[in-house]
Amino acid sequence: MFRNDYSEICAPEVLEKLKNCLGEQNIGYGLDVHSAAAAEKILDAFGLSDSGAEVFFLAGGTQANAVTLSFLMRPYEAVICCGTGHINVHETGAVEGSGHKVLTSPGKDGKLLPEEIERIYRLHTDEHMVKPKMVYISDSTETGTVYKKAELEAIKKTCEKLGLLLFIDGARLGVALTSPENDMTPADFAANCDVFYVGGTKNGAMYGEAIVVKDPSLSKEFRYHIKNRGAMLAKGFAVGIQFEALFTDGLYFKLAENSNATAAFIREGLEKLGVETGGGAKTNQIFISVPAPLGLKLEKEFGLELWTDNGDTRVERIVTSFAAKIGDCETLINYIGNNL
Amino acid sequence: MFRNDYSEICAPEVLEKLKNCLGEQNIGYGLDVHSAAAAEKILDAFGLSDSGAEVFFLAGGTQANAVTLSFLMRPYEAVICCGTGHINVHETGAVEGSGHKVLTSPGKDGKLLPEEIERIYRLHTDEHMVKPKMVYISDSTETGTVYKKAELEAIKKTCEKLGLLLFIDGARLGVALTSPENDMTPADFAANCDVFYVGGTKNGAMYGEAIVVKDPSLSKEFRYHIKNRGAMLAKGFAVGIQFEALFTDGLYFKLAENSNATAAFIREGLEKLGVETGGGAKTNQIFISVPAPLGLKLEKEFGLELWTDNGDTRVERIVTSFAAKIGDCETLINYIGNNL
């Protein structure tokens, strides 16, 4: 299956680490030593050691988005994002469910443009309209693209100018920062936003996302809010342990590299076959345009998700994961080659 | 440590089962075969096979309470519970955070009385007051007591008479149904409520609660609500796998029996020493009244949670878990004996 990057339980190293801790007793709610150690490792990886930044572990991505955004906004404040943004399309209105409007811009290649942020901001002039307060982007984006350093810097600068907070959804941060298209270090990335999360679920963890809030004045009482939203895990240490494993010896980025490498392998193979692979995006999502009958077969045989139904042709999404193997990629390529 | 029943990662059998599934690929969001198999096993254990009842897996207890209650109520409807109820005291207002008032009654021994439900219901006569719609109880209760079959039947009957839905928080359902004080089969239990959840986190799972909604007309579109509240797990199968393990060969109840047995051992030992253990409750929580200096030592050495500070004396809570060992219980008893 190349359906998505959350089809496997977790990386073996993660389970091994959990097993090693089986006999332990830890205090609850994320106040344990593993969560503390994991937080330190994450901050270190993103150049934020001793910066005052804080890390909070939640179970999943939609939760991380809705809980964090609703914490950082007053009821009448709104978040700006791409029309394709996960919070706008694929979270069943979780952000609105917590009371906030999502303001959208079409964006370009799944990426938000600084001038669009400013245009939307300037449309909202008084108390009869929501007050833009946050900007939401994801890296990699919904369509698998990645932000260049200059692009991110420009967005951050615009946010600063307008008094907006920049939140980055890092559900797929691993593949973004290890993509051949990426030109940022993790520290560069972290330097150019206010809050972000490091996605575990889609990169080797069983569950868990690590929210990083750089300015400690922003995260005051966040734990109250997390609990109020039903998002505080009793066994927080079990997520801490997983992130400890992921951020030991660079495992997190190694796993992402496998996702990217196998995707690159497939992309290359398919391009040789003349299959349209949507070009630029160099992370673990490939959007291929194929004849409808082949599309249907791929959905059935490899679990591909239909992205767009254009009648005679279908755009299908291939996603590789930390666990993808070159052999399976070859099988997929061959299958497509034989059925074109 | 005897701090609580969620200090250990999970039962070894649960981790083993996860490990056995490491190589698998499963579809996401709880639509996988493991979740389906676990649901069937749970329904079977509670005498609900082929009844139309449905099972939904969430990550934690506060989440299970708030997401389910807010799904089953209109905005102006309210839930009746004990003043000591978990939703009333220990969930940072999660139920109110989802818009609903919690109406309380003092209760008796942590248990809600049918006549109190009716009294509160009858106080709410028109649209200037909230409309009682649900009753929330937990089994075992916050103070470790269990409902007798006749008590639960009486509550259910009152609810039916008044048109109220009965929700049972089963975060500690295992120890309730295996307590020497319990006189219900799991099927008896399930027959006397509308919605309940089977707690995993406090009885051997790493995370996960299984919400059982008996009437399928009540659970229609519940998955939309779960996602809207940020509570849908991408890797739902990882919870399904855990519950598969827990409901194979009666593991769930065996683990609970260990909690109860070790608690009974401690209770007996302490009573021999003349320590007041709060009497009746026969599940895995023991509330002991000790001199303040000993209380402080126990908090430090065994992680006990202070329940009530009465100045010279302190009520401390001892909690045993699925992983508790008789040897450790002896250590605790001896320590107390030596420091009285």
Add this chain to the structure above:
Amino acid sequence: MFRNDYSEICAPEVLEKLKNCLGEQNIGYGLDVHSAAAAEKILDAFGLSDSGAEVFFLAGGTQANAVTLSFLMRPYEAVICCGTGHINVHETGAVEGSGHKVLTSPGKDGKLLPEEIERIYRLHTDEHMVKPKMVYISDSTETGTVYKKAELEAIKKTCEKLGLLLFIDGARLGVALTSPENDMTPADFAANCDVFYVGGTKNGAMYGEAIVVKDPSLSKEFRYHIKNRGAMLAKGFAVGIQFEALFTDGLYFKLAENSNATAAFIREGLEKLGVETGGGAKTNQIFISVPAPLGLKLEKEFGLELWTDNGDTRVERIVTSFAAKIGDCETLINYIGNNL
């Protein structure tokens, strides 16, 4: 001033009626005889007598929209409207504030198209997306246009096909139904929606909107919801009295006719001067495109609201009201003529 249609307290007949009732005592919360009489008059005017339809009086338009929509939707359900829709732009996120996503379509001339409703509906296929449940339109629209009977019937039919409820914001319903462009009777209008409100504030009342819910099964317990949202008026009878006055001897529609007639007078006068008046719309809003310096003067002298700033030219909005006088219209036309 031609700033808007809520600059004057109320129609003299409305205040007279209030004065006549000064000595009376009435029971509170809208359960009085005046509210009942007003409801009957309104239902009669819209061909809904003895239909089971119910009327609820609220204070204002944003409140009427948010309270009604949040009552008719479950938390994960959404409302479809034009991008220009009042709920989408000018209500500070009140609908999202009550938890619901607003799904938008560009629309045409401020009007929503049936095919767009269906397209948006079909995009929402599973529980990872909100569930479209309502359609919101306004008549007259934000840009002063009115729905033709055939257009409204087509929307209603689409809603019925898709199981959507059609809600019509009638803040400016008076000018819509008395517009020369209108081809519906009030009964035709009411026949083609599920819920609508008859705007008082913008058509002669001091405050008050009358929400009409046609199907009584939909309005069950609505009074609880109204109170829960802080929208139940203690002196509901004071709104009832106003609507009694408005729906006696056709006053409501006479007031709207004055708005339309004075707007038509201005439109004609300006077109003679060669001023662009935006064409088709034949209600009480006129959008004129004038040189920027003139625009600024008009904002200052006549309170016009700037609609679009195109640099050299500005689109300014002229709004007439129930109280507008031909003499003042002439003054405005002459002023513009002298300053072009």
Add this chain to the structure above:
Amino acid sequence: MFRNDYSEICAPEVLEKLKNCLGEQNIGYGLDVHSAAAAEKILDAFGLSDSGAEVFFLAGGTQANAVTLSFLMRPYEAVICCGTGHINVHETGAVEGSGHKVLTSPGKDGKLLPEEIERIYRLHTDEHMVKPKMVYISDSTETGTVYKKAELEAIKKTCEKLGLLLFIDGARLGVALTSPENDMTPADFAANCDVFYVGGTKNGAMYGEAIVVKDPSLSKEFRYHIKNRGAMLAKGFAVGIQFEALFTDGLYFKLAENSNATAAFIREGLEKLGVETGGGAKTNQIFISVPAPLGLKLEKEFGLELWTDNGDTRVERIVTSFAAKIGDCETLINYIGNNL
């Protein structure tokens, strides 16, 4: 009828003032000259001129409570009040509907005690419980009692010590401050709270409550919140005009004096007849204990509201208003005398 103090439209002076303004045009949303003038008069009456305090006009009491409290609290914060408090019992969960828990204390004579505030505050020690942030009291209280200056000062001092904001519901502030039991000037009153509202609806206005926020740093962006909650009145000036009338020549307090004087007349008359009138309370609410048959008659003939049904006897509530006349009071007293 002596059912309540909101049975009459408004004081004649208020309607007269509205009539005098009929021909005017005013800008919308409370930004008009009347609202500004009314705000100044109110601030002056409460000794807050030039203090930076701001006034916001809303339509009704439940709305004033819910909108203000939800503005001043973060989602996980809670408000402490008496169990009998209006927000706790008679607002259909509006405060919880905006996401906040109401923490209650039994109180004494409808009044909250400082030591109870502190006790409740100290029970809430960590993020598993809500965070107390506000204290809500009303003056006069639900049972018609009034706070003494020393009582209010003690509460304010406790709030300051604990970092809590004190909000006073002044729906019946007029009768409180003109009660023979009152020992505060309006300025004393205002000095001892953070936010309060001056009730119009129950003291001579047609609708409208004036919220006073003393610290301007607290009211920043409050207008956004008001609009977001659907509580901003398009014709804000119509409320401004009413409060201008009420705060000209002390009308507001004169109207309240009539309520108190007529209530005192009734109280005295009934006590002579040997009817129990509940003693101390000296505002416009009288709670009489009468034989059940007489109670039923009074409900029917004078619209009295049943407060408590004790079987053989019934506690009935008599409420006088700004419009009550001594002659009608005599009728009531005689009726009771003749039917005892």
